Structure formats: C-alpha cells, structure tokens
Amino acid sequence: MTVDADASAFERWLVSVLADDTRTEEVWGHGEQEVTFGRMRQETARVRGVLAAHGIGRGSTVAVQLLPSFTLLWTLFAAWSAGAQVLLMDPRLTAAETTRLLDLCEPQFHLAVDGPVPALVTFRDECEIVVLTHRSGRSAATGHRLVQFSSGSTGLPKVIGRTGDSLLAELDRFGRLPDMPRRGERLLLLSSVTYSFGLIGGVLHALRGGVCLHFSGSPQPRDLLRVLAERRIDAVFGVPVHFDLLSRVGRPGDLPALRLAVSGGETLPAEVFRRFEEVHGVRIGQAYGMTEAGIIATDLAGRHAPPAVGRPAPGMRTEVVGGTLRVWLPQDPYLHADREGRYREGWLNTHDRCLARPDDGVLEIHGRADSTVVIGGLNVDLTEVESVVLQHPAVTEAVVVYGDAIEAHLVADDSLTRGALLDWCRARLGPHKVPKALHFVRKLPRTANGKPIRNRELLHAGREKERQVIIR
Incomplete structure (x- = not known):
C-alpha cells in the first residue's frame, strides 16, 4: 500500500500504520470473533481494491452510511488510504434525512446498507455494502478528510469538515492524556463510531496506541457486564445510559480488571456517577467535546463530580464569555454557510453554559444556551x-x-x-x-x-x- 506526493499527513500516517507487517496482535474483538492486525490489513486492502474498481480514489467524495461493524471500520481505512474524502453518515437516518444530506453535499459515491436497517442497530461482524454512484456528484474541493453532520438551531444540518491535520492534532491530544487506554490494554467501546469520540478517541487512538478494541452486539446490561468480566476489560467508553444500566447490575468486585470508565456525548447525571462508583468501585470520568472541535476538556479518571467535565485538553484554548464557553479553532469548521454565526475571528461558540473554576481551571457545564439538546x-x-x-x-x-x-x-x-x-x-x-x-x-x-x-x-x-x- 503506497501513497503519492499529494497525500495528507493523516493519510501518510494511516498508510504507514497499515503497512507495518510486524504487528500481529489482536486489534478488534466481538463475541467469539477476533480480528488480528494482519486480517485488518488484508481486509482494508481488499476493500480498497473494490473501491478502486468503482472509480473511488484521490479526491473522490464518498458518503459512508454503514451499520456498526468491522466492515465499516476497514471501509473507512480503505477510503482514507485511497485519498478519498469521507462523509460519515448515521445508518439510523430516515430516507428523507439521508436524501437531504446527499442533496446538500453532492458526494460522488454513497456506500449504503444492502437492505433495510434494523430497528435496533447494534454492532455486528460484517455487513453487506451497496456502492451507489451519483453522476452529478462533485469531487472534493477542500482538503478535509472527514465530513460529519450535527443539528443546528436553524433546523438545518450543520456540515462539519475535519482536515487531516485536525484529526492528527486531536489524536495527539488524546495521546498526551496519561489516563487514556494504553498499549496492551483492552477497551470496550460502546460509543458510536459514527461520531467523534468513538471514532477518534476510540478507534483511531486504539490503532495508534496498540489498544485492543472490543465491541458488544447486545445493549443489555447483563450482556455488557459479562463482556467486561470475561474479557477482563481495562476501560469502557460509553454514554450515560450505558453507565446507568451497568450501575443497576453486578456486585462490588465483579470487575477487578476495570480501571477506567469514561462517559461522553451528553451530561452525566450525578446520581449515575455516584451509583456506578458504589457498585463497581470506579469513578466515571468524562470526555467533553463537540463535532466541530473534537475533544475539548477531560476528567478521564472522574476526579471531579458532575457538572465538572475537567480541564481543557492539551493544546486546547478556551474562554468563557457571558457565561458561555468558546474554543479556539484555526479555521472555520463549517463547509457550508455558518447560518448561526457561531464561528467568528477564530473562536467557536459552543452554546454551552459554562463556569471555569478559578482555583483549578476545571470547567463546569450547566446546560445549553440554544435549542440543541443531547x-x-x-x-x-x-x-x-x-x-x-x-x-x-x-x-x-x-x-x-x-x-x-x-x-x-x-x-x-x-x-x-x-x-x-x-x-x-x-x-x-x-x-x-x-x-x-x-x-x-x-x-x-x-x-x-x-x-x-x-x-x-x-x-x-x-x-x-x-x-x-x-x-x-
């Protein structure tokens, strides 16, 4: 697998990782299925060949809307290593929502699920892909490697672009956090890989740092508890509902290997924080961020109870203006008009009501200042x-x-x-x-x-x- 002179730093990094034939360890696990580094590399190369046969290569725009699966992961790696711009879309979108995004962004290709999307979208080993070609689609006009979507207060979707440099910078921020999962550890990833924390803090950090990712095909709390115990999981990433469920099952001492539990994506209720520690002896940490900026602040070890979310992540500049948190970004994250005027002169208004504690710099989040809820x-x-x-x-x-x-x-x-x-x-x-x-x-x-x-x-x-x- 090679790259040409036009490859971004992110693409060169990914290709160099995939080309490392000395790595033989297990990288992903799901149920009884184990994916070694060698198999991941082979499947990525195979899918890259399939994409090339459809004309997908450098500068192509590809909407990827697949079920959470190993197939989704090596398809992402294949598209990125080929130099394509990936528009990552949630498979749970309705037909009307999908059409609206495709009409707005005009990708050249749409990788979709073959058949109806099940009502309960859970992780599986593989899924069938349909490659749909949009002849009226446009090739990439910018150097963004990842395009994501988020609701906006105007009722229209926000289209958010991440450059390769932005993705690598976020990986560096995660890598500088001493409590993050490290080489040789096992991480149960319950956060969606369609969104930033699961994709970058979970999948890409694990790939870079030699962390073995595990997935669960069942959302039932006792099934999750069994995976945590039988696989001797060191860390688990999820949203508050996962920790709420896990705090209602099990007994103290059931999870002797667990050292880290991190919640992201929405406000962590104080009651869940308290109950989980009582049952499992681990404080729930927090990873606070947003699609536009990635990770903003962390308290991975749960040293501070909600509503605190921790100190700004390494390299992140933040300020509180009028009670609302703003973060510094080197460029406008919006690929279409910023209808809400959230990004001005380098500062992005998160619309989160925030207090920066003067004694230790820890940020506390006290709800939204606009119409968006999580x-x-x-x-x-x-x-x-x-x-x-x-x-x-x-x-x-x-x-x-x-x-x-x-x-x-x-x-x-x-x-x-x-x-x-x-x-x-x-x-x-x-x-x-x-x-x-x-x-x-x-x-x-x-x-x-x-x-x-x-x-x-x-x-x-x-x-x-x-x-x-x-x-x-």
Whole structure:
C-alpha cells in the first residue's frame, strides 16, 4: 500500500500504520470473533481494491452510511488510504434525512446498507455494502478528510469538515492524556463510531496506541457486564445510559480488571456517577467535546463530580464569555454557510453554559444556551423537530420543548390523531428525534409581544388552566 506526493499527513500516517507487517496482535474483538492486525490489513486492502474498481480514489467524495461493524471500520481505512474524502453518515437516518444530506453535499459515491436497517442497530461482524454512484456528484474541493453532520438551531444540518491535520492534532491530544487506554490494554467501546469520540478517541487512538478494541452486539446490561468480566476489560467508553444500566447490575468486585470508565456525548447525571462508583468501585470520568472541535476538556479518571467535565485538553484554548464557553479553532469548521454565526475571528461558540473554576481551571457545564439538546449521545435540534410537526397539514401551531423527553405542544384540527402525527414524524425524523409526548391544546400561550412561550413549566401550567376551563 503506497501513497503519492499529494497525500495528507493523516493519510501518510494511516498508510504507514497499515503497512507495518510486524504487528500481529489482536486489534478488534466481538463475541467469539477476533480480528488480528494482519486480517485488518488484508481486509482494508481488499476493500480498497473494490473501491478502486468503482472509480473511488484521490479526491473522490464518498458518503459512508454503514451499520456498526468491522466492515465499516476497514471501509473507512480503505477510503482514507485511497485519498478519498469521507462523509460519515448515521445508518439510523430516515430516507428523507439521508436524501437531504446527499442533496446538500453532492458526494460522488454513497456506500449504503444492502437492505433495510434494523430497528435496533447494534454492532455486528460484517455487513453487506451497496456502492451507489451519483453522476452529478462533485469531487472534493477542500482538503478535509472527514465530513460529519450535527443539528443546528436553524433546523438545518450543520456540515462539519475535519482536515487531516485536525484529526492528527486531536489524536495527539488524546495521546498526551496519561489516563487514556494504553498499549496492551483492552477497551470496550460502546460509543458510536459514527461520531467523534468513538471514532477518534476510540478507534483511531486504539490503532495508534496498540489498544485492543472490543465491541458488544447486545445493549443489555447483563450482556455488557459479562463482556467486561470475561474479557477482563481495562476501560469502557460509553454514554450515560450505558453507565446507568451497568450501575443497576453486578456486585462490588465483579470487575477487578476495570480501571477506567469514561462517559461522553451528553451530561452525566450525578446520581449515575455516584451509583456506578458504589457498585463497581470506579469513578466515571468524562470526555467533553463537540463535532466541530473534537475533544475539548477531560476528567478521564472522574476526579471531579458532575457538572465538572475537567480541564481543557492539551493544546486546547478556551474562554468563557457571558457565561458561555468558546474554543479556539484555526479555521472555520463549517463547509457550508455558518447560518448561526457561531464561528467568528477564530473562536467557536459552543452554546454551552459554562463556569471555569478559578482555583483549578476545571470547567463546569450547566446546560445549553440554544435549542440543541443531547439524547443518547446524539445532538437533537428542537427547531428541526418543531419544523417537521408544523409541516403536517392539520397542524396550525407547535412548540417543541425538552424535559425528561422531547414533547410537542400543538394546535391542530380535531381530525388529527396522536398515532397519525407520530407516523408523520417517524417518516421524517430519526427515532431519537421523534417526540415522546404530544399535547393537543386549543391555543398556545404567548409573550406580550406575541412570541410563543417556550418554557416547559409555563406550557404545562397553561394546559392545566385550559383543562380547568374545559371542565367548567
């Protein structure tokens, strides 16, 4: 496997790793399946040949939308080592969401799942791939190696580009953290590899550092506990729901090899932090970041309880302005118009309300300052959900808010049923974005200047008042 003079530093690094025929250790494990370094190298070369036969090479733009699997991982390595720009898409996107992203970005190729996507998307050994060619697609106009997507407060997807230098710099940041999994250790990766922490802090850090990755094909807590115990896992990366489930099973001493548990993607509840340590004797650490910037701050060993997320990662510049955290980035991460004006003069507004503790520099995150919430480790823009609800012809007004779950308060024709509106939403939104509660009212409360009220407590108070009027 060779690279030409136009290869990026990231591509040269990846190819040099894949070309190391002295490495024979196990790199990935799933159930009884073990993938050695040699097999990973062979499968990557095989897939790279398949991609080349379809015309995928340097400068190609490739949307990769595959199920979590070994196939996904060596397909990513194959596309990157061939010099392609990868647009990484979640397989759980609906057909409408997928079409919108493809129309926006115009990739030349789309690597998709062969057949329907199962309702429960879990890790598997392999998956079939369909290579779809888009003749109207455009080749890469920039040097970005990875393109990802995140909800924005306008309801339109944000298209985020990461250069090879940016990816390598983040790998360096992870490598400089003394508590990260190290050579010879075993890491159970529960975080999605479609998103930054799972992909860069998990897959790429493990590849670089000689860490053996393990995956679980079952989300059931007792199955996860069995993998942790039988495989003598040293570290586990996941989202809060994983640690919530694991803290409800097992007994003290069940996991003698576990030294590190790291949560990323969303706010870690203090109760989960406390309960997990009580049961398993390990404090949950945190990895705080965002798609645009990668890892921002860490407290991997859990030395500080929530809402603290740790100190800025090595090399990251941060500041708190007006109670909101900003991070320094050398270039605009957005590949299309920054409709929200989040990136200005080198500083990216995270829209996270933050306190920087003066005594030790630890950052505390106290919620969002915009309409984006995080559910199951995934960003959900409430205005996007609201827009879909309003598009139904029977809905005249709607406000979408978040409490324990996404809920829509709406005014609609009497003929509209909850089932019909949920079917409408399911056809246009990913399952994690569909409202869990629908509240039909005769009118929505408004402010003095006529704007809909978006405070959840006031909306529910208005419903109670309306219910009393109806009873009379």
